[in-house]
Amino acid sequence: MSLRIGLDFDNTVIRYDAVFHRLAVRRGWLPARPPLTKEKVKDLLLAADGDDRRWQALQAEAYGREILAASFFPGCRAFLRRAAAAGHEVFIVSHKSKTSHFDRSVKLRDWALRWLKSNARGLIEPGHVFFAEDRDAKVRRIAALDLDLFVDDLLPVLDHRDFPARTAAVHFRSATWTAVTRALACVEKLGPAAFAAVAKTCLAAPVRAERAARRGNNRLWKVTLEDGRRVLVKRYLVDARDRRERGLAEFRALRLMWDNGIRCVPEPLYLEPGGAFAVMSWLDGADLRFGLAGSAEVRQAADFIRRLSGLRPSNFPEAADSRRCLADYARHIETRLDRIREGAAALKSRPEARRFVADTVLPLKEAVLARFFAECKRQGLDPEKPLPPSRRILSPSDFGFHNALREARGRMRFLDFEYFGQDDPAKLACDFCHHAGFSLSPALKRLFVERLAAGLPESDAFLRRVDLLLDVIGLEWLLIVLNVLSADTRTRRKFADPGLSEDALVLSRLKAARRIAADLKDGRRPVALRRVAMKKHDSKRAHADR
Secondary structure, three states: OEEEEEEEOOOEHHHHHHHHHHOOOOHOOOOOOOOOHHHHHHHHHHHHHHHHHHHHHHHHOOOHHHHOOOEEEOHHHHHHHHHHHHHOOOEEEEOOOOOOOOOOOHHHHHHHHHHHHHHHHOOOOOOHEEEEEOHHHHHHHHHHHOEEEEEEOOHHHHHHOOOOOOOOEEOOOOOOHHHHHHHHHHHHHHHHHHHHHHHHHHHHHOOEEEEOOEEOOOEEEEEEEEOOOOEEEEEEEOOOOOOOOOHHHHHHHHHHHOOOOOOOOOOOOEEEOOOEEEEOOOOOOOOOOOOOOOHHHHHHHHHHHHHOOOOOOOOOOOOOOOOOOOOHHHHHEEEEEEHHHHHHHHHHHOHHHHHHHHHHHHHHHHHHHHHHHHHHHOOOOOOOOOHHHOOHHHHHHHHOOHHHEHHHHHHEEEEOOOOOOOHHHHHHHHHHHOOOOOOOOOOHHHHHHHHHHHHHHHHHHHHHHHHHHHHHHHHHHHHHHHHHOOOOHHHHHHHHHHOOOOOHHHHHHHHHHHHHHHHHHHHOOOOHHHHHHHHHHHHHHHHHHH
């Protein structure tokens, strides 16, 4: 990524300390030892005189002819070389009047250009140097140049009311450019707008950005701030063909949870207006995707969903791919299957994918859906009848231990809510049981469903609905695993992981899909729930008989 970098000149790029001290010594105004900074020279002269006449005289001389004896700040030249090697453009934007106020014969801008020509040849183009008469004009020039990053030693410039929001502001406040170079590295990774958003939201500048573990379709960065705090920058894949506003959905969900006292999720800090990225609190913890979760974690997961089920905000949007009635499950399967068939047909490098879809997936789909509709008829269920609002909950939709962390003391944290919204809790429960992103024993899956049911109204109806939908959702997960046959899905994966091998991904997914298909064909369920539902039903009936 090529950046447009802006730098202040005086006391940012160029260092005057030795020049001012030497001039004061030459005039007999100050002793030669110890070496003094420019600011110390100023303070001593103003304190001795009670006015700034001698100081103005030194400025006219130091910013005029004597400027040629000034030097770069340590690290600035290396910074400029690094920027040039990376293909960045560098601009100077300086608040410097044409002539000295003390001596009008001293042409300040001409002397500054002479210094740059002598010291920055090949690093800063002559046409990239701009001077402004006042601070407002300087900020307007920064905006007009559409700079990605601007470095200045004066906070009033960086905090100016008109300083462009998308420009990363970096405060130069020491005698070295090490911190500025670190900031540039962060901007290169995060992008200027995200860097600026983090700095303004957290009131502290980023000093380090590291790629976090890759999850799904997004790019994640762990960002360390200058005060030691850490935040997450999550960059969403924004695709005009995808109508989901992922960033907005997740930020709205997190805000709702935090407003209602649910703290086992990231705190939402900032959402870019276009939904391109969000800033959240950083959560530490162990990854629980494969075989590390036990009954304690499963109970916390179920309890988290139960807390969500108690939230009833009015007019909250639907979850992504939500299901309003039983027939929606079949319709979603048909839609997914159409997309996968198209992808398999277009994937010339893997003809076995097309054969697997035709010879295994299509017959399996017909069998599973036939059993599903037959069972609906047997139970007297109308597949088109909407699920009553009382049986719907707020659902993360993509929920499970693939999107969870366990803290050192065992407390669970839950992540990723870009599909959040109102949905059928039976869909969430079945997704949890079939999810390909983590592994649990059948007993733990049953524990999750039973504990969730205990916190829902009409729990018996929920359990019977889960039992009805288990095979259908299993079939859908077979198709979800195969969604990488679609070029659009592979594009999203490459966004999250630019180094991804698409062919290796397709091969691994085909292998997983064959296992799922074999289980569905043999009738191996992830969890036996029919007995649970019937036992509860019989228990209630026996109680009524008594």
